[in-house]
Amino acid sequence: MSTDTKMRGGIDLGGTKIEAIIVDERNEVRGSGREPTPTDGGPAGVAAQMAKVLKEAAAAAEVEPASLAGVGVGSPGDVNDEAGTVANAGNLPDWTDAFSLAASLKDALGCPVHLGNDVQVATRAEAELGAGTDFSSLIMVAWGTGIGGGIVLDGRPWLGRGAAGEIGHTVVKDGGAHCRCGRRGCLEAYAGRGSMEDRARREVAKGAQTDLFTIMEQRGRTRLTSSIWAHALERGDHLAHELIDRAVNALGVGIASAVNLLDVEAVIIGGGLGVRFGQPMAERIEAAMKPHLFNDFRPPAVRVAGLGDLGGAMGAALLATG
Amino acid sequence: MSTDTKMRGGIDLGGTKIEAIIVDERNEVRGSGREPTPTDGGPAGVAAQMAKVLKEAAAAAEVEPASLAGVGVGSPGDVNDEAGTVANAGNLPDWTDAFSLAASLKDALGCPVHLGNDVQVATRAEAELGAGTDFSSLIMVAWGTGIGGGIVLDGRPWLGRGAAGEIGHTVVKDGGAHCRCGRRGCLEAYAGRGSMEDRARREVAKGAQTDLFTIMEQRGRTRLTSSIWAHALERGDHLAHELIDRAVNALGVGIASAVNLLDVEAVIIGGGLGVRFGQPMAERIEAAMKPHLFNDFRPPAVRVAGLGDLGGAMGAALLATG
Numbered sequence: 001m002s003t004d005t006k007m008r009g010g011i012d013l014g015g016t017k018i019e020a021i022i023v024d025e026r027n028e029v030r031g032s033g034r035e036p037t038p039t040d041g042g043p044a045g046v047a048a049q050m051a052k053v054l055k056e057a058a059a060a061a062e063v064e065p066a067s068l069a070g071v072g073v074g075s076p077g078d079v080n081d082e083a084g085t086v087a088n089a090g091n092l093p094d095w096t097d098a099f100s101l102a103a104s105l106k107d108a109l110g111c112p113v114h115l116g117n118d119v120q121v122a123t124r125a126e127a128e129l130g131a132g133t134d135f136s137s138l139i140m141v142a143w144g145t146g147i148g149g150g151i152v153l154d155g156r157p158w159l160g161r162g163a164a165g166e167i168g169h170t171v172v173k174d175g176g177a178h179c180r181c182g183r184r185g186c187l188e189a190y191a192g193r194g195s196m197e198d199r200a201r202r203e204v205a206k207g208a209q210t211d212l213f214t215i216m217e218q219r220g221r222t223r224l225t226s227s228i229w230a231h232a233l234e235r236g237d238h239l240a241h242e243l244i245d246r247a248v249n250a251l252g253v254g255i256a257s258a259v260n261l262l263d264v265e266a267v268i269i270g271g272g273l274g275v276r277f278g279q280p281m282a283e284r285i286e287a288a289m290k291p292h293l294f295n296d297f298r299p300p301a302v303r304v305a306g307l308g309d310l311g312g313a314m315g316a317a318l319l320a321t322g
Numbered sequence: 323m324s325t326d327t328k329m330r331g332g333i334d335l336g337g338t339k340i341e342a343i344i345v346d347e348r349n350e351v352r353g354s355g356r357e358p359t360p361t362d363g364g365p366a367g368v369a370a371q372m373a374k375v376l377k378e379a380a381a382a383a384e385v386e387p388a389s390l391a392g393v394g395v396g397s398p399g400d401v402n403d404e405a406g407t408v409a410n411a412g413n414l415p416d417w418t419d420a421f422s423l424a425a426s427l428k429d430a431l432g433c434p435v436h437l438g439n440d441v442q443v444a445t446r447a448e449a450e451l452g453a454g455t456d457f458s459s460l461i462m463v464a465w466g467t468g469i470g471g472g473i474v475l476d477g478r479p480w481l482g483r484g485a486a487g488e489i490g491h492t493v494v495k496d497g498g499a500h501c502r503c504g505r506r507g508c509l510e511a512y513a514g515r516g517s518m519e520d521r522a523r524r525e526v527a528k529g530a531q532t533d534l535f536t537i538m539e540q541r542g543r544t545r546l547t548s549s550i551w552a553h554a555l556e557r558g559d560h561l562a563h564e565l566i567d568r569a570v571n572a573l574g575v576g577i578a579s580a581v582n583l584l585d586v587e588a589v590i591i592g593g594g595l596g597v598r599f600g601q602p603m604a605e606r607i608e609a610a611m612k613p614h615l616f617n618d619f620r621p622p623a624v625r626v627a628g629l630g631d632l633g634g635a636m637g638a639a640l641l642a643t644g
Contacts, residue, residue: 151583151584153480160586162585163617164584165583166585167583169582169616171494171575172496173497176496183614253493253507254493256493257579260489261584262473262584263484263485263486263488292491294488294505298483
């Protein structure tokens, strides 16, 4: 076992899975682990699972967790790195009150633990190590169950009063589709994987034909994952194409509005759907933005997240660089 | 005549009027002048008029133009301070090619001349001297013939690649109203004074009743100015109320989307209409934003521009502080 204290850990805490990596000083991945996010046991149960996944990654990297320079965590919810707590972690079990995640992990792992917002750390990872390295200003769009966003201006994250980046709740159509947030016409109401699934279920209830749910059942899933959407598109499923077209249109409108406001150099498309669909879909989003760009003679570059699914964990590991 | 070189000049070059001021080192206005913007004579004619207005202001302040520390200009169009040129100045006569405005004014006035974008200098003025002094991050919305925007983050202007702030071309309704920019559903298509007038004319052509154009004719105007709108509202004019309600709703949607993205501390409502309507309308816009704010428990402060109509000229004068 190595005791190289220049290695760092990164944990990406997602609603369905926990991903952990160990990176060296060049940010090369030396080991990784992945497990489902527990659906019960509350925050303590989730923290125990996080420690377990990090230990798996450390074992693969042949390093002791206690010898790591530190472990970073990218988490949903209200993250307070100073206090070491996470509250209101949306999709996670019974996680409303502030829970001392940093202390809990430090006890289990024996090294310093740093906390960050999941989308913000993924944005930093793309800016420093991924598709954004050529740009000093960018917007990252995390296209998944919801739609998150991260902003980098002059090479630094812009967090506002802590809550900047909610591009998913840009209103793309006043009075439009109902959003899971309770409002109407948000980008996420058209393009979030959750909202798309809600709509697919309503269409099926009204008699629409689709293979989406058949594929889901064949794979033993209970939700329409990114892979299921991709598979249905490949099969030429009409409803899947219709809902994705609608999502791409809304992404074009919402991202173009953000670009009109901020005039950034680049837009990075990440998140589960963004990474799964890759470059061809990023090009479709770029084309959908074009009609709405005020300075359409100088559009921003549009890129797929370069770190793929690992962006969250890579960004988390960057938190531990001090 | 004083030869106090700590005094500075500011010129606000608008589509209908040119406003100039002289300020002292405490940014107190010591003299001012105002003339219509020439409708012919091209850029050289406009520059000559600008010099004349600045000389009027200097005479009122009892200072020689040549003794000023400098004169700043807030201009529409593509402003290049380094080259001293302005190109594509939208509403100004025959002003497409780059014109050496700085050199022309320097010849006429005998002091250094600095150029800036009109909305950007007005934003800086509000941030440093007006309604924004308590905030380190804000969005300025210049609500006039069009809708411009300026952004201040961490106390500094955010210009992007030079064209940031186009909040008027945030899409508030995908596929919605036609905008003067040629696109659809832009905030400006609903709330710009130009678009509102276009719509009022169309409604009248379809038989709608309104006093708007009667008031316009009584005042010898050819356009619906901010005062005409205000007067019609006071009279209870139905069409005026309907169009303003529609504008306020669109402003609420578009500004809330910008706040969701940037999480700024404050929103400042300026421009001809914003200043003319004042606090009661700012409160209506604040209320219209509320339903669309993702973090509605912590809305930004919403304020009317504190420098009123002088913001543009005050901001221009700040350019000359070096």
